[in-house]
Amino acid sequence: MKTPVVLVTGFLGSGKTTLISELLARPELGDTAVIVNELGDVGIDHHLLRRVDERTVLLASGCVCCALRGDLADELRDLLDRRDAGEIPQFRRVVVETTGVADPTPIVNTLLSDPLVPHHYTLDTVVATVDGMHGLRGSESVKQVAAADTLVLTKPDLAEPVSLDALERELEALNPTAPALRVAFGNVEPELLLRGPEHDLERLPTSPSVEGEHAHEIHAVCLVLDEEVDWVAFGIWLTMLLQARGADVLRVKGLLDTGGEGPLLVNCVQHAVHPPVHLHGWPDEDHRSRLVVIGRGFTGEELEASLRAFCGAACPG
């Protein structure tokens, strides 16, 4: 059985370590190993997590997303070796905390594409913390939100309710697939964060997005298709889209009606694509295909016209 990995990302000072520390204090999460990525020479966050030092690995002096992807894979393999050799206690899951300035995409890619890591680990979910007081902080912060399955709005006790509401609307427009939880002092039920990629699928919009003003250059568009989607055509379309516009397509997540009893769950973070999963049933009564694409440089109408043309070419008439 593969060990689930939880990736926790979020901008500097947005409360990642507080969240992880509080989660690890829960008895049900005691069997968790933690990998912390720190910039600089002194791994402060590492020391905050010393309660689990024995199973905490510090990747020092570099950003895990751009310089240490090999190290991340090495550390994950090393954890397994040490566990199997009895050098560290058994663990049932791994939490990877990124640096605050990390683009999580290459980390996701490492977890999905390394020659060995995917045989032993499965990327369960991506959690992004967002500072409830200061909101999104630059392009990396936006990428972190786009990659997330769940958003954690930290410091809600310090933020004005009105600005917190506005931030929630901003996040909804940026990533409508991810629920946003208001969490003070890291106090959240773990099952709300650690539910795997198949939770909250009913959040996927069932109506096409309406083009309009966006707070960010990056925004989400929602495609809804009434007819069955040809899987071969979809695979060609998405791989071509990611090759041509990969830098501008931050996230694709959706449910496809490919003619089976349940939908096919598609989930990718830029070029990193989770293996598609056939679900037993739809999350609600609406059985139409729905796809959220987060990025820039395209409209929902353009994407939908293109996908329809590919599917139409596969099933003429």
Add this chain to the structure above:
Amino acid sequence: MCSLCGVMSKEHWAELGDGRRARVFRAALLDRVLSQFGLSVAAWAGSYVVRDAKGGAAVVSDLGALWVEAERLAGRPLDPLDPGLLATLSA
């Protein structure tokens, strides 16, 4: 798995569980798409052969590698939102 660099010892996500029939069907659809860019595609021995009009060719094992080679042979980005392509596919 990375859609661009292929999957390193694993099947490509878009081709999981493929049989020969699916691969031939995919090659035919790819051929129609890439004809817009002056290229052709055929399924061959579990791979795809991409050719240009000047005799250039590449053999690739999966979709991820195919787009890299097709773009190289075409000498330009192959955009699925290209209006000309959509008109060809819809004809």
